[in-house]
Amino acid sequence: MKQTLTLLTGLLLIAMPATAEETTGLTEDMIKIGVMAPFSGNAASYSKAEIGLMAYYDKINDEGGVNGRKLVAVQEDTACDPAKGLAAAKKLIFQDEVFMLHGNSCSGVALAIRPVIEEAGLPWVIAHAASDSISDPLAANIFHGLPTGSANGRAMAQFVLSRPDTKRVAIIEHSNDWAHSYSDPARAYLKEQGIEPVADQTMERGQTDATAQILTLREAKPDFIIAALYEAETAIFLRDLKKYGMSDIPVMGTAGTDLENTLIRVGDLETVKNYFVIHSYIDSLNGDKLKPWGDMITKYYPDEQLSTFSFASLGSAVAVVEALKNAGRDLTRSGFIAEMEKIDNLDTGILSDPMTFTHDDHQGVKGSAVAGFVDGEPTVLRAWGERY
Amino acid sequence: MFLQLSISGLSQGAIYALVALSLTVVYRSTTIVNFGHGDFVMAGAFVSYVLTVMLGIAFLPAALLSVIALFLLGLCFSRGLIRPIRGGPHIGFALMCIAVGFVMRGIARIVWGREVLPMPSVFDMPPIFIGNLIITGDAVFIIGTTAVLLVIFFAVLALTDIGKMVQAVYQSQRGAQLIGINVDRFNDITWGVGAALGAVGGILIAPVSLLHPDIGASFLLKGFAAMTLGGFGSLHGAVIGALMLGVAEQYAGAYINSALIDITAYLVIVIVLLVRPHGLFGRKAVVKV
Numbered sequence: 001m002k003q004t005l006t007l008l009t010g011l012l013l014i015a016m017p018a019t020a021e022e023t024t025g026l027t028e029d030m031i032k033i034g035v036m037a038p039f040s041g042n043a044a045s046y047s048k049a050e051i052g053l054m055a056y057y058d059k060i061n062d063e064g065g066v067n068g069r070k071l072v073a074v075q076e077d078t079a080c081d082p083a084k085g086l087a088a089a090k091k092l093i094f095q096d097e098v099f100m101l102h103g104n105s106c107s108g109v110a111l112a113i114r115p116v117i118e119e120a121g122l123p124w125v126i127a128h129a130a131s132d133s134i135s136d137p138l139a140a141n142i143f144h145g146l147p148t149g150s151a152n153g154r155a156m157a158q159f160v161l162s163r164p165d166t167k168r169v170a171i172i173e174h175s176n177d178w179a180h181s182y183s184d185p186a187r188a189y190l191k192e193q194g195i196e197p198v199a200d201q202t203m204e205r206g207q208t209d210a211t212a213q214i215l216t217l218r219e220a221k222p223d224f225i226i227a228a229l230y231e232a233e234t235a236i237f238l239r240d241l242k243k244y245g246m247s248d249i250p251v252m253g254t255a256g257t258d259l260e261n262t263l264i265r266v267g268d269l270e271t272v273k274n275y276f277v278i279h280s281y282i283d284s285l286n287g288d289k290l291k292p293w294g295d296m297i298t299k300y301y302p303d304e305q306l307s308t309f310s311f312a313s314l315g316s317a318v319a320v321v322e323a324l325k326n327a328g329r330d331l332t333r334s335g336f337i338a339e340m341e342k343i344d345n346l347d348t349g350i351l352s353d354p355m356t357f358t359h360d361d362h363q364g365v366k367g368s369a370v371a372g373f374v375d376g377e378p379t380v381l382r383a384w385g386e387r388y
Numbered sequence: 389m390f391l392q393l394s395i396s397g398l399s400q401g402a403i404y405a406l407v408a409l410s411l412t413v414v415y416r417s418t419t420i421v422n423f424g425h426g427d428f429v430m431a432g433a434f435v436s437y438v439l440t441v442m443l444g445i446a447f448l449p450a451a452l453l454s455v456i457a458l459f460l461l462g463l464c465f466s467r468g469l470i471r472p473i474r475g476g477p478h479i480g481f482a483l484m485c486i487a488v489g490f491v492m493r494g495i496a497r498i499v500w501g502r503e504v505l506p507m508p509s510v511f512d513m514p515p516i517f518i519g520n521l522i523i524t525g526d527a528v529f530i531i532g533t534t535a536v537l538l539v540i541f542f543a544v545l546a547l548t549d550i551g552k553m554v555q556a557v558y559q560s561q562r563g564a565q566l567i568g569i570n571v572d573r574f575n576d577i578t579w580g581v582g583a584a585l586g587a588v589g590g591i592l593i594a595p596v597s598l599l600h601p602d603i604g605a606s607f608l609l610k611g612f613a614a615m616t617l618g619g620f621g622s623l624h625g626a627v628i629g630a631l632m633l634g635v636a637e638q639y640a641g642a643y644i645n646s647a648l649i650d651i652t653a654y655l656v657i658v659i660v661l662l663v664r665p666h667g668l669f670g671r672k673a674v675v676k677v
Contacts, residue, residue: 040497040601041497041602044497044600045504172646175647201646202645202646202647202649202650203646203649204647204649204650206602206603206605206606206650207606207649207650208400208403208593208596208597208606209396209399209400209596209597209638211392211393211396211638212393212396212637212638212639212640212641212642212646212649213641213642213646215389215392215393215642216642216646219389231504232504232597232598232600235504235506235598236596236597236598239596243515243522243524243526244515244522245515245522264506265504265506265598266506267506267508267509
């Protein structure tokens with residue numbers, strides 16, 4: 001009888017939804033926040049984004065915290081690997097019992113962990129991964145605190161077509177969700193404008209040579225190339241473009257790369273002079289408007305080398321702190337979610353576009369600027385030849 | 389386009405050749421497949437990076453020092469970690485190789501973790517244009533260096549007593565011991581040579597691609613595919629298999645679909661194992677019952 005009862009209890013526990021309690025991860029003086037990022041692996045440089053948001057927590061803590069509570073980041077490494085990401089998410093939710101999740105670079109990981117987090121019900125504010133599918137279809141507890149792939153993809157295609165006489169557009173991309181989250185909306189926008197890509201090429205992660213793709217592109221004679229590639233492959237692609245005498249063709253990259261570090265990686269300005277990237281901020285990396293944010297990060301992480309990724313999560317961090325403040329001292333998860341949904345036209349002081357959430361739309365940022373080299377200097381642009 | 393793809397494929401294949409050859413060298417003398425070899429390739433590239441970029445040593449002496457360092461690392465690996473587990477289950481060797489590979493990768497991650505590092509171009513000559521054909525300095529450097537190394541390697545094997553010793557150990561370790569060859573020491577040196585050859589591959593590819601702790605993983609797979617195609621245990625088979633793989637990737641990527649580049653190595657392994665399990669130049673396995 002006792003064994004039967006134990007078995008039934010066990011089955012009941014398994015059958016129950018694995019929802020998190022309303023107030024786990026909260027004490028009188030702290031809020032425990034799970035921060036997932038690829039702290040290792042070949043996409044590890046993206047974890048700079050989460051370093052940025054943790055520096056912002058430190059700043060808020062130094063100013064007294066939020067309603068008397070300090071923000072405590074519990075870090076977990078995803079290595080940009082869905083299996084590791086899933087393990088990290090489960091550990092944070094069920095073992096560390098954090099109040100909420102904030103962060104995560106790598107859309108592939110974010111998509112893999114979404115069902116677990118949606119079921120658990122704790123708030124998750126996405127700080128860096130851009131794929132639309134993470135927050136669409138809508139999940140009550142998941143918020144996208146940066147421009148999503150569709151916003152970025154459209155911005156990429158709009159910028160490409162803002163260049164006079166651009167008719168022939170080619171696309172090169174990875175075959176993963178992250179790349180498609182940029183290229184699919186870009187394709188959709190091009191199609192709306194009556195343009196079909198003249199070439200579609202794939203370059204997988206880890207490839208050290210882009211000759212086959214570039215020779216195919218050369219035959220297609222594009223006016224502009226859209227490249228949804230990670231950092232290392234972007235550098236290899238741009239280097240190989242130059243090798244084969246095609247560096248005069250402009251290339252539009254994603255928010256997954258930045259100008260300054262791409263320049264360092266390829267080694268010379270000539271190779272990147274026609275490279276443009278989605279740049280969701282109000283200023284360039286070394287610009288005056290980003291300087292206070294950069295100073296804040298290096299104050300708390302003195303060894304951190306700043307790149308544009310370092311700022312990627314700060315807009316969402318501002319929104320998180322705003323919602324936590326507004327939720328008051330009697331903080332609950334549902335209270336926090338309700339306050340997130342009240343954020344309207346928030347000027348984060350760092351993102352180029354404002355942030356708005358509603359009950360029916362959790363993708364908060366709808367547009368993005370672009371950055372490119374103008375007279376050898378990284379410059380934020382609204383359109384071809386038009387400064388931000 | 390065909391010629392351009394061929395040159396690019398040979399350049400990539402040359403790197404694969406060094407990796408496959410170094411795997412084969414170890415496999416022939418010890419029958420151990422070094423599943424951690426990709427990380428020796430990575431380690432060679434990182435040692436070279438430290439010497440050239442961080443310490444400012446010129447490329448050639450830095451490359452030489454890196455190769456020596458990896459030779460010693462391979463030798464110590466054999467002496468300290470492989471010899472003590474001899475006599476145990478064969479899978480123990482594979483697990484040891486994997487474990488040490490991950491330890492090396494972990495160390496690199498601790499030191500350089502979140503950065504993708506650029507390595508200065510070694511052979512920064514302007515490309516040579518022959519009609520539509522473009523021959524880049526990197527391709528010249530990689531193919532040339534690999535060709536010279538392979539000539540030296542095979543000349544040593546064919547023309548010296550060392551080559552006879554290699555052949556003797558490959559045919560029968562017990563027989564080799566009977567004629568006075570110190571097989572243990574020979575195996576240690578073989579591990580050293582394998583690691584050093586892998587390091588050359590890493591040093592050559594680092595300026596072309598970028599450097600990060602996971603760079604070796606894909607080269608390990610390419611090395612396996614080349615070994616499979618050329619025939620397990622065949623030294624010249626490993627080289628020819630690697631060159632064919634490099635070229636096949638380029639042709640498949642350009643003429644069929646660029647997504648095929650990344651899976652060509654897997655396809656090669658599957659097809660060869662099904663159609664010709666001993667590869668192009670390998671020996672058919674004969675089991676006596």
